[in-house]
Amino acid sequence: MGGSAARAASARQGAIRRLFSAASPSIPTFAHKGGRGRALGLSLLLAALSLLLTTPAHAIELTGQLTQGGFVTGRTTPGATVLLGDRALMVGKDGLFVFGFGRDQAPTAQLTIIHSNGESEQQMLDIAQREFDIQRINNMEQAKVTPNPADLARIKADQEKINEVRGGAPTESQDFLVPFIWPAQGPISGVYGSQRILNGEPRAPHYGLDIAAPEGSPVVAPAPGWVRLVASDFFLTGGTIIIDHGFGVQSAFIHMKALQAKIGTYVRQGEVIGHVGQTGRATGPHLHWGMTWLDVRLDPAFWVPADGNLAAQN
């Protein structure tokens, strides 16, 4: 379904434009602390002002998508404390920090940076609100829609293993900065955020990107990282692999068969980690790909170029 990929691409471009305007220094809640502007000559000042119209020169420097499901990186002074709302973010030795927004993120979020010299800056971020599709799936095996108590216990145990991996201390690895490639090739059969109605019953939203591909098609690591979880038979997610790309950014690949990656190993970008299957709660062979930052579920469509999956454009 080419429309989905095209929409993702235009949503990405739109989000980047929104980020630019959101990071504009004209936002009244953001004030640059330095007084260097006073020292500028008039012509220099005019030149600087015209520059400000096109670049967020004095805003906190951010890159990414200020939208629901979006992911943002920023840089500040090494040793600074960075808060998103009241959540303290990991700050790398080089000043790198990252954050992301979930599907139901509120329209604003406050970013605060406290430098090691005590100076602080604050910026109110406008988070674009998206509209999500409703996806009805009517041919789901009923036992997977309304699991019995024994299956519910399995689901809970599986989820605890996943939560343990997601809740682990983030590493300083910056593998997530590598431009991602598509983990599989094929038409998009499910998008991030859609409200799921399974056999007529409302269920949790869909938090990943579904790529339909023939059973047995290779699934590759979209970026380098450490393999944190390999499970062949989770109840809902079937063959499941989670790769850690650093700073709490992880990618998950589910419904796979013939898993190849080994837990605790480091995979290179493009390395085959498993194969497309229909294990777990799936109605046909496809790869479900999820992206998370800590406990926040991100939209994988923002991570890959629209032209990197030719099958998605037909």
Ligand SMILES: [Zn+2]
């Ligand atoms: Zn899915």
